Amino acid sequence: xxxxxxxxxxxxxxxxxxxxxxxxxxxxxxxxxxxxxxxxxxxxxxxxxxxxxxxxxxxxxxxxxxxxxxxxxxxxxxxxxxxxxxxxxxxxxxxxxxxxxxxxxxxxxxxxxxxxxxxx
Amino acid sequence: xxxxxxxxxxxxxxxxxxxxxxxxxxxxxxxxxxxxxxxxxxxxxxxxxxxxxxxxxxxxxxxxxxxxxxxxxxxxxxxxxxxxxxxxxxxxxxxxxxxxxxxxxxx
Numbered sequence: 001x002x003x004x005x006x007x008x009x010x011x012x013x014x015x016x017x018x019x020x021x022x023x024x025x026x027x028x029x030x031x032x033x034x035x036x037x038x039x040x041x042x043x044x045x046x047x048x049x050x051x052x053x054x055x056x057x058x059x060x061x062x063x064x065x066x067x068x069x070x071x072x073x074x075x076x077x078x079x080x081x082x083x084x085x086x087x088x089x090x091x092x093x094x095x096x097x098x099x100x101x102x103x104x105x106x107x108x109x110x111x112x113x114x115x116x117x118x119x120x
Numbered sequence: 121x122x123x124x125x126x127x128x129x130x131x132x133x134x135x136x137x138x139x140x141x142x143x144x145x146x147x148x149x150x151x152x153x154x155x156x157x158x159x160x161x162x163x164x165x166x167x168x169x170x171x172x173x174x175x176x177x178x179x180x181x182x183x184x185x186x187x188x189x190x191x192x193x194x195x196x197x198x199x200x201x202x203x204x205x206x207x208x209x210x211x212x213x214x215x216x217x218x219x220x221x222x223x224x225x226x227x
Contacts, residue, residue, distance in 0.1 A: 044219070
């Protein structure tokens with residue numbers, strides 16, 4: 001079965017950096033695009049970033065563009081989110097999610113998430 | 121950016137009653153609309169994709185309708201396990217966007 005396990009979250013000062021990882025198993029990782037979605041405490045869902053199966057297309061929300069970078073290593077079945085210049089409003093649980101199929105971006109499979117807390 | 125607006129924010133319903141949740145897109149999204157259910161401490165669960173297709177294992181009491189800019193999720197007869205927060209999401213264009221959510225609570 002599909003499993004997505006995030007790691008790398010923690011407490012970081014405003015302006016700092018973190019790198020999140022999402023390890024995938026149970027499917028052909030190199031054939032699927034991957035997303036990061038976040039949820040601030042008590043708030044709704046916010047899509048953050050996407051990377052196509054081969055890394056040829058990356059998309060970002062306006063709120064993180066220029067600060068966050070998504071990447072992947074298909075040999076390690078892992079997707080990453082490098083987060084720089086962190087702000088208080090980036091505090092959230094960050095989950096990775098698998099696309100349904102190429103060019104069809106809804107989410108049947110999610111990880112449990114990793115908490116990022118930005119302190120000023 | 122396509123803004124997704126859900127209404128109402130909170131819906132109070134008695135078990136066994138029908139619940140109707142709305143989702144409006146600021147631009148046409150064709151039928152590229154998904155619905156999710158989220159319970160406290162859990163990840164979102166896909167209910168509906170393509171505006172009206174139930175995901176695997178989703179009970180028939182959940183149905184989706186609409187196209188373009190207006191969408192509806194209907195729960196025909198609320199069960200105790202259906203009290204949760206529901207989100208819509210458009211996947212017609214980048215950036216992907218979610219609605220703010222509707223909390224379905226016990227009346």
